[in-house]
Amino acid sequence: MLFNLDGTKPIYIQLSEWLENEILNGNFESDQKIYSQYQLAEIFNINPATAAKGLNILADEQILYKKRGLGMFVVNSAKEMILAKRKNQTLKRLVQEIVLEAGRLQVSKEELIEMIKTADIGEAEK
Amino acid sequence: MMAIIPLLLTAIIIITLAILTARAVNRNVNRKGKYSYSRRVCWIFSGYVAVLLICVVLDTVHPGNIVDGWKKVDTKGLEKESIDLYDAALEGEIANIGSILRKEWSFDYHGQQLDVVVTQDEYLNASVIVERKHNNDDKIEAAFYQTRQSVNGMDITELAKPPHLEIAEDGLLLSNPKKNKIKYSEFTNVFSVKQFTGEDFFRHDSNFSGGQSILYLRIPKDLELIDKTGINLNYIEQE
């Protein structure tokens, strides 16, 4: 299966992240209809209600918008919103964890900043 | 009441057998076959019914072995018939019921006395009735009369032979005929039918009616019969 079922994150979170990636990768353009909950359920072999929950996260964040009876569509600024969100949340959380781990390993803040600076940035971002 | 016990024993045997067959059949069921079990049962059962129907046809067209030529007889009249015969004989009127005369003999005898002897058996299977003639013609006339005999409502008179008569030296020898054996089978209705047709339920009611046999002797007027073996000689009273 595509998802890590025993994973730490609930399936619907993983699903919403996967959809975000799809949008980021350009598989869905603005105003394009995205997968329905049933399509997603079939693709990932999950309960449609769970799939709907994943879609609803994105709808709540206004990355998707609903058209009654037609399904969900990608908003214009979806990519930007996703990027902003990830910066805000994901990166922040990761930094938090790094700082924590650094504390445990008795790495000073300066040392840590130095490590970040020297980290190879090439592949990850582009 | 006691008759039920063997019935119950059979019942128990049957129940055990039935359960065993059911088990065996059950085990048989699980075999994989080209045809489904229920269809096989259907075929086997149809085959069974077909055999039964063929038997019905065979039974109707069955040519031989059936008791044929045996007339039916109304058993109710038989008893009266035999009493009538006896009474008529004693009254000397036997000749008037001549239709049941089976056999006649006639012997010449010149003596004054005649021993009557039953040979072989102790008794003669017929009543002996004697009529004295009005003259002495040196002739003994014998006739054997018999009413109809029946078994289970069928006339078997023809199957009984008349007795044997012979004049030997100074004696009339009487002997029963060679016994005739009749064996036959009867197919009766099942109890669930008999119950409604008035037949005896669960029992096979047999009746045998031997009929009346009379040996009628007409002897010369002055001949004296000597009963050697104790058969009852009945003389017709004459005025």
Place this chain on the structure above:
Amino acid sequence: MSLTKVSLTNVVKKQYVYKLKAYSQVFMSLIFLQLLAVFFSLNGVGGMAGGDESIDVEVKYFSSDYVTAFTMLWGFITAILITTKAYRNDDFVFVTNRVSSNLSNAVFLLTASFIGGITAMLSSYLLKVIIYYFISDVPIKSTTILEAPLELLLGIFSTFLYIFLFCALGYLVGTLVQISKAFTVLLPAAFFGGLILDGLRGKSGAIAYVFEFFFTESSLPLFIVKIIVSAGLLFSGAFVLSNRLEVRA
């Protein structure tokens, strides 16, 4: 998904069709038992010897009494059989309730009785033919179907009713056993105990009375009424008793 509406008669009909197939093994045991009974009957069911000095008469009787009796017992056993778990629970795989299950069982037993009645009567012809051709060397007195067609019909009908009565009895007995295993001991004990007691007292008791009640009834209409009422009572008893019976594995 929208709900399905079903009617009792419809379900009973389907269950009946299903049971004809699913319970088909009982017809194999019917054939077996009837053939066995025919075999037992080959020796005759009775005889008579009589005669006088001039004639000896020996009569041997044949009839399909055994076949009929065996078939009645078959009905009894079949009815018990279909109340056992292995068969009873078959219904509960598919659409059913206890009423429809009981009704379709009753209709099935009615059919089985009818088939049993017909074959029991017809098997007397098998018996005849075997006796004619293979057994008997003496003349046989019998009536063919053409001579007495009504007797055959009467036989089929009354035998069918008898079998059905035994089915009803078996069904009640089987149901009681399903309710409590204690009845497997109690019922035979009561039956045989009653018989033995009657035997000791030298009087005929309830069992003999019941026996006479049916088997000596010479009026067909009365017989029909007796059977229908008794079978009806026995079945209703079984229906009422089994209506709360749970399905246990």
Place this chain on the structure above:
Amino acid sequence: MSVIECNGLTKVYGGTKALNNLSFKIEENKITGLIGRNGAGKTTLLKIIAGLIKETAGELKVFSEKPFNSLQVSANVIFLHDQMNLPTALNLKELLETAASFYPNWDRELADRLLDYFSLNPLQHYNGLSKGMKSTFNMILGLSARVPLTLFDEPTSGMDAAVRKDFYRALLKDYIAYPRTIIISSHHLNEIEDLLEDILLVKEGKELHHMPVADLKEWAIGLQGNTAVIGEWTKNKEVIYTKSIGIDQSYVVVRNHFTETEGQRARNAGIDITPVTASDLCVYLTSKTKGGIDDVFNKG
């Protein structure tokens, strides 16, 4: 609309309560997982829903009717379990034909295709099948019948991993095409977790929890760290499971009432916070003691 409404349901078997005052509701067109230990009363509950057995006390209604002796309920419910009493005289093909005659929505084509896919010989008899094949056949019956309420009791028992996977997929696809209410009882929660919408957790005949399966993942968290520190942190929490690791380390599962900042502070205090998988959580929740099997060996 509630398909099943259950209020104070109790079932007594020979003195012991298989179900004890159980109450819940099951909504239409949801797949619910019925989870519990052996002997928790799962099968008993399903049998009552299917109308096979009668409740001792309380009330259970299926489609607003009491299922025991209800023909309407029976026509709209199919119950598949591993002790199915299918008639021995019929082969698989005939069994499917019979089922088709009873269920108006029966999908003949689906049944035939599934039979073919799982290489079941239609001329074979049910009794001759292996345990896994019996389960497979039950599944075919359950899916093809397309009844509004389908009950699967341990549907995958005896199936090998490949067939189990196929079964889950087949179930989901048919459910998406023909939504209906399905209840699955299973030991393999981790396998069916994603199929489920709701989960009904029973323990000793009582309802423990009834919630969307998605919520279950966030319902509790695992804390691992120094025993003393953990003890401090879990003092006023609802502890679900504890286990000691090494000399002074502990793993404790508690209800997840932690706020973001609280979690942060815990982490700073040296506690590892990890999510608990749904199946682990169910094991913890349904176990008799908080320490699980370890308690047996911890005599002190």
